[in-house]
Amino acid sequence: MTSQDDSYLHKKVMPIGTVCELTGLSERQIRYYEERKLIFPKRTNKGNRKYSFSDVESLMDIANKMEDGIQTSEIRKEINKRKEKTSGDKIKQNMIRGQLNAQFNKGHYN
Known part of the structure; x- marks a missing residue:
């Protein structure tokens, strides 16, 4: 998707x-x-x-x-953990994307 x-x-x-x-x-x-x-x-x-x-x-x-x-407090904890993981995953994806772009551009233009 x-x-x-x-x-x-x-x-x-x-x-x-x-x-x-x-x-x-x-x-x-x-x-x-x-x-x-x-x-x-x-x-x-x-x-x-x-x-x-x-x-x-x-x-x-x-x-x-x-x-x-x-209990709702337990559900909230789970939701917050999921949000933290998703946020961390997005940061990792952006870092990898940045590294790939830097590597590609370095090799492509030199």
Whole structure:
């Protein structure tokens, strides 16, 4: 999947009502997950929440974990670890890309 294909997954365009229909969760549950800092919807100028397809996937994952008895604090720790790993992976990719570009340009232009 390319980054262009991936972009629609993260575009926050869905209102909470649509997310409720897709997930089977209530607005109250979704807002609770937001309060617990498990999900981060975008807010419109009028304060309405907007969600992405990746948010819907996250909400389903959170709901399943909650059903299994996992506490929100544990879910938040897992989310934070995942974000740190993703951030670290991006840094590594950028470093490698920079090294390859430097090597290619050095060899190509000399």
